[in-house]
Amino acid sequence: MARVMLASFFLFARPCLAVMAILKQGFTNMANHELSPTMQFLAGIIRAPFLTGAIAPSSRRLARRMVLTSRVDQALAILELGPGTGVVTREILDSKRADATVLAIERSRDFAAELARQYPDVHVVEDCASQLRHHSKQFGWDGADSIVSALPWTNLPEPLQENILREAAAFLRDDGVFVTISCFGLHLTPTGRRFRRLLESLFSSVERRDLILRNIPPAFIYRCSK
Ligand SMILES: C[S@@+](CC[C@H](N)C(=O)[O-])C[C@H]1O[C@@H](n2cnc3c(N)ncnc32)[C@H](O)[C@@H]1O
Secondary structure (H helix, E strand, O other): HHHHHHHHHHHHHHHHHHHHHHHHHHHHHHOOHOOOOOHHHHHHHHOOOHOOOOOOOHHHHHHHHHHHOOHHHOOOEEEEEEOOOOHHHHHHHHHOOOOOOOEEEEEHHHHHHHHHHHHOOEEEEEEEEEEEEHHHHHHHOEEEEEOOOOOOOOHHHHHHHHHHEEEEEEHHEEEEEEEEEOOOOOHHHHHHHHHHHHHHHHEEEEEEEEEOOOOOOOOOEEEEOO
């Protein structure tokens, strides 16, 4: 048995690891704008899997639903947390009012730089989403009308998860909407249930809406308000 496992390792695992190392090297040497958005996301996973926290960017259908649910079309102050390669950002720009301001907070340097290059109308900052209030000060906002987030909640340490959610809830205007997503199935696990309880402790209304099957993996939308 041990011999079979050792042979399998040499046959499969080592070549796979070698390919990953070559890809990582290639992606490290390549500027992000030389890659398509999907390849940028793949590069993000290879460079920082824990931070990126998903196997693919949100589908357009999911992104459109998130934006629709968060009433971006009526908002003046729009916050996006963890925009990644900008699938949701694109939908926000297509739906928002002409006089609305979009602030996007992204932790990954590569994603933030590429997003700023691609979307000059969006104020992109490279930082942790927990700093949302600090970065909102530059616009004189006293709150956000719409907060849209596809952060990898279950990958974040619990104190950080709580901190970001508390900040988002505190900064949301009374008539504002906070929207986020959760992978299908995760809502049944202890981690998923804990996340929902946390949402319920911070918002007076938490609705699980729209299972979007055309996404990898299928995902739910959470719509939260005060
Ligand atoms: C699952 S990806 C979603 C990307 C994009 N919004 C989408 O829907 O395709 C999560 C994104 O959150 C970013 N992220 C992770 N932790 C973060 C944090 N603490 N603050 C801000 N962004 C963070 C990652 O770098 C990544 O771009």
